[in-house]
Amino acid sequence: MKNQEIKFNNKNSKYSILIGKNVLNELPTKLKSLCPNAKNAAIILDKKISSKFKKIIKNKLKNYNLLILPFSANEKNKSINIVNYYLKLLLSKNFNRSDLLIAVGGGVTGDVAGFVASIFKRGINFINVPTTLLAQVDAAVGGKTGVNSVFGKNLIGSFYQPKLVISDTAFINTLPKKEMVCGFAEILKHSIIKDKNFFKWLEKNSKLILSKNSNALTYAIKKSCQIKIFFVTKDTNEKGLRMTLNFGHTFAHAIEIKNNYSKNITHGEAVLTGMILAIKLSILKRNCKKEVLNKITEIYNHNNLNYTLKNISNFNWIRSLIPYLKNDKKNTDEKINFLLLKKIGQADKPNKFKISLSDLRKYCKTISQY
Secondary structure, three states, rough: OOOOOOOOOOOEEEEEEEEEEEHHHHHHHHHHHHHHOOEEEEEEEOOOHHHHHHHHOOOOOOOOEEEEEEEEEOHHHHOHHHHHHHHHHHHHOOOOOOOEEEEEEOHHHHHHHHHHHHHHHOOEEEEEOOHHHHHHHHOOOOOEEEEEOOOOEEEEEEEEEOEEEEEHHHHHHOHHHHHHHHHHHHHHHHHHHHHHHHHHHHHHHHHHOOOOHHHHHHHHHHHHHHHHHHHHHHHHOOOOOOHHOOOHHHHHHHHHHHHHOOOOOOOOHHHHHHHHHHHHHHHHHHHOOOHHHHHHHHHHHHHOOOHOOOOOOHHHHHHHEEEEEEEEEEEEEOOOEEOOEEEOOEOOOOOEEEEEEEHHHHHHHHHHHH
């Protein structure tokens, strides 16, 4: 499959997302066109990036005064302290708004770098080079930036769009299976909430994605980005429709907080579990058919992802998530705001189902029995 270029375009922002193998080669030309006055470039660089790719990236930016800002990418380092540290370095090197701040890494790297870019002198040119499948299909698209708080995930942040996103699938060849599962969870989510034909394609081709087939990856990344762009361009600041993209994430964030953002469970694994719990709640409250649950768990089993299902019938474990749900940023009126599903390819309207903690406790036993 040929390399792809898709456009993000709303009334406030326009930028390209380049997708495919070796699209990183287009970085110098694109930067010269998009940011002609830039002289300095800072890279917030995930320390896990291989020396091979570090060398390639540095070579692509050889015409700039280059500042490398190494980052140990994990949820615990996704903090306001690290943001302050990077801001001080940029200020000390006399960067200005016409210069470049480039994220090279996964979703955590992009979230932190994007937040730094949004508040540095009220906005510096931001370029995102996502290196994980999860970041390429989710975090790098849509302009959400931010860091975690002791009270919950992503509670401090902003909306800030990049000038360019380069999703080079060559990076994906270096990823371990856990990272591939993270990205696949978001790809599957996009199909579930918006595109039943894409879901059917995934039923047949999911193994190709997880085995890093280049053509399958390019197609899946493109489709996922197009679905996300559909929601984001209609509701950039997440006041309504964009909340559809949070399907499964209310439970997922609670799982992550309960586990103290442990390496034992990745974001994608939490999303896979969270989506199943959300579907069970949808069966109970939205007359979603059990067939939907069966189809999705079949994909999990087909790809040996059934380990993410080990607790979904455990009543006590489901109830143990409730205290961690109350600080979710989507909550209103002291009620938990869940995004539910009508059927594959059609999510419920955001803000339609809100539930008190006490009522959710009552539903836990029924949910565990599906």
